Amino acid sequence: MLPFERQVVTALARDVDEHQRPRVVAYVDAALRSMPEYLRAGVAAESIVLGTWPRLQRAVGRLDDDGLVTWLDRLEASRIDPVRQYVRLLSSLVLFAREELATEAAP
Amino acid sequence: MSRLGTNYLETEVLIIGSGAGGSVTAASLAAAGRDVTVLEEGPWIEADAMEPFSLEEMVAKYRHTGLAAALGSPGIVYAEGRCVGGSTEINSGLYHRLPASLTDEWRTDYEIDEFTPEILDRYAQRVEDSLTVSKVPGPPPPSSAVLERGAAKLGWRAVEFSRVFRYEPGGRAVKQTMSRTFLPRALDAGARLIPDCRVTRLVRRGDRITEVRCSRRDSSGAIEALTVRPEHVFVCGGSIQTPALLQQSGIRTHIGGGLKLHPTVKIAARFTESLDHRDVPMHRVTEFAPNLTIGGSASRRGHVALALADSGADYRDALDDWDRVAVYYAAIRSEGSGRVIALPGLAAPLVTYRLTDGDMSRLARGLVYLGEVLLAAGATELYPSVVRGAVVRSPDELVQWWDAVSRSRANVMSVHLTSTVRIGENRARAGADSFGRVWGLSNLRINDASLLPDAPGVNPQGAIMAIATRNCDQFLATT
Numbered sequence: 001m002l003p004f005e006r007q008v009v010t011a012l013a014r015d016v017d018e019h020q021r022p023r024v025v026a027y028v029d030a031a032l033r034s035m036p037e038y039l040r041a042g043v044a045a046e047s048i049v050l051g052t053w054p055r056l057q058r059a060v061g062r063l064d065d066d067g068l069v070t071w072l073d074r075l076e077a078s079r080i081d082p083v084r085q086y087v088r089l090l091s092s093l094v095l096f097a098r099e100e101l102a103t104e105a106a107p
Numbered sequence: 108m109s110r111l112g113t114n115y116l117e118t119e120v121l122i123i124g125s126g127a128g129g130s131v132t133a134a135s136l137a138a139a140g141r142d143v144t145v146l147e148e149g150p151w152i153e154a155d156a157m158e159p160f161s162l163e164e165m166v167a168k169y170r171h172t173g174l175a176a177a178l179g180s181p182g183i184v185y186a187e188g189r190c191v192g193g194s195t196e197i198n199s200g201l202y203h204r205l206p207a208s209l210t211d212e213w214r215t216d217y218e219i220d221e222f223t224p225e226i227l228d229r230y231a232q233r234v235e236d237s238l239t240v241s242k243v244p245g246p247p248p249p250s251s252a253v254l255e256r257g258a259a260k261l262g263w264r265a266v267e268f269s270r271v272f273r274y275e276p277g278g279r280a281v282k283q284t285m286s287r288t289f290l291p292r293a294l295d296a297g298a299r300l301i302p303d304c305r306v307t308r309l310v311r312r313g314d315r316i317t318e319v320r321c322s323r324r325d326s327s328g329a330i331e332a333l334t335v336r337p338e339h340v341f342v343c344g345g346s347i348q349t350p351a352l353l354q355q356s357g358i359r360t361h362i363g364g365g366l367k368l369h370p371t372v373k374i375a376a377r378f379t380e381s382l383d384h385r386d387v388p389m390h391r392v393t394e395f396a397p398n399l400t401i402g403g404s405a406s407r408r409g410h411v412a413l414a415l416a417d418s419g420a421d422y423r424d425a426l427d428d429w430d431r432v433a434v435y436y437a438a439i440r441s442e443g444s445g446r447v448i449a450l451p452g453l454a455a456p457l458v459t460y461r462l463t464d465g466d467m468s469r470l471a472r473g474l475v476y477l478g479e480v481l482l483a484a485g486a487t488e489l490y491p492s493v494v495r496g497a498v499v500r501s502p503d504e505l506v507q508w509w510d511a512v513s514r515s516r517a518n519v520m521s522v523h524l525t526s527t528v529r530i531g532e533n534r535a536r537a538g539a540d541s542f543g544r545v546w547g548l549s550n551l552r553i554n555d556a557s558l559l560p561d562a563p564g565v566n567p568q569g570a571i572m573a574i575a576t577r578n579c580d581q582f583l584a585t586t
Contacts, residue, residue: 036457039175
């Protein structure tokens with residue numbers, strides 16, 4: 001997982017129980033690693049391009065996890081398919097893992 | 108007899124892949140006394156080791172952990188098994204014979220010998236006799252009864268489909284996957300199974316495959332090369348991996364084109380009563396079959412969350428109430444088609460699929476009809492798998508979905524992939540002869556979903572197993 005992807009996943013999973021959060025991150029990491037190479041290359045390229053602005057903002061202390069999630073929400077409404085799908089991919093992976101782990105943790 | 112050296116193996120029959128086609132082939136040929144070796148890329152996983160459709164199962168048994176997609180507009184997410192038993196380990200276990208009308212159509216269009224409804228029914232009967240095909244004893248679970256109830260209110264046909272399940276005396280339902288049925292029979296008859304072994308290339312000399320090159324992961328995790336020298340090869344890797352391997356091996360004529368699948372859209376439906384979530388509904392609305400089928404999907408909490416999130420609407424209240432939410436689908440037979448293209452140096456092939464405007468229209472119709480059934484059954488909220496798709500609470504609101512199912516907004520998925528090496532004597536259209544032998548190669552056969560000339564509109568496992576059994580009989584009679 002690229003550094004920006006890890007930031008996104010960590011931000012999306014910020015409300016997950018702290019004991020479960022590493023498992024969510026590990027699942028997303030494994031899922032990204034096992035994608036077909038050409039799809040993974042596309043996702044990585046988007047991470048590099050889309051990650052530029054948040055990286056700069058973070059460097060000057062203007063973007064925390066909540067701000068990053070708000071920015072991702074805006075991207076999810078983008079009219080550009082690959083941008084919208086990028087956010088949807090990562091948020092879907094986090095959502096699936098979070099809810100499945102919640103089931104596992106339920107009494 | 109097989110001989111296994113440090114890194115080479117000789118065998119009479121090599122079967123690549125252990126899903127519905129490969130396992131049937133292994134059991135048939137081993138029972139006939141042939142020396143059989145099965146190579147499976149994925150691992151052996153004990154039958155009850157994981158909960159069906161769970162996160163753990165997706166990581167262990169699904170190829171690409173379920174993250175594969177056919178590129179197109181829209182892209183189509185699809186799932187394949189990658190473990191001993193193949194996709195039979197991860198599917199819902201619904202069982203169908205091939206409809207007679209399709210058998211007749213395919214025989215005519217592709218000039219397939221010995222391919223009549225009577226012949227295929229005979230082979231289907233053999234499969235059913237050796238694989239428990241049954242219906243649920245007693246009343247259906249609530250998530251399935253929903254479809255029956257909704258269809259009855261609309262005056263539409265709905266049926267409970269048979270499944271490859273065996274019911275134990277205590278009521279436990281056990282899916283009859285290949286790792287529980289045909290593979291153990293093959294091993295008992297002397298077949299050898301090598302899991303964690305990926306085939307990278309078939310080596311051709313003249314009109315024969317003389318060597319098969321593989322990389323095998325040993326128990327310590329180390330990768331080693333393995334070369335197999337077979338007399339006969341059956342490739343049974345499924346409709347994506349089979350054409351990819353053939354193309355990587357320089358075999359390309361009518362290989363990989365014509366990919367077919369069942370494009371599917373979904374709805375997360377909220378009811379006032381609790382639903383079951385451990386099983387997949389076995390009822391299907393067949394009023395518009397085979398061109399449009401309405402059914403139910405896996406609905407664990409993770410699946411419910413994903414389906415609720417698809418539309419982008421606020422779903423937190425519904426997710427908190429997830430015990431009353433289940434996921435349903437509408438699947439179509441598609442006019443469009445796709446392609447599998449092996450890319451040099453990459454393990455995964457490029458997969459594309461083009462939906463026609465007619466397909467998009469059918470998906471919209473399917474979504475609306477599915478909504479009608481669910482509302483008739485008592486659903487109070489419907490969340491469609493359409494970006495910015497309106498949450499619907501009454502039948503008069505469904506009209507909004509007709510225009511919403513567009514290429515840029517529909518989230519489309521599929522599980523049934525077929526038709527990348529079609530059979531038939533029509534060499535202008537088929538990649539293999541009537542019994543799966545690849546044109547121009549005397550000892551290379553295909554025996555999996557790739558052979559079906561089109562997507563059948565139903566779960567293809569029954570058709571694959573019947574056709575594979577038929578092809579094995581022909582092989583045994585002629586070889």
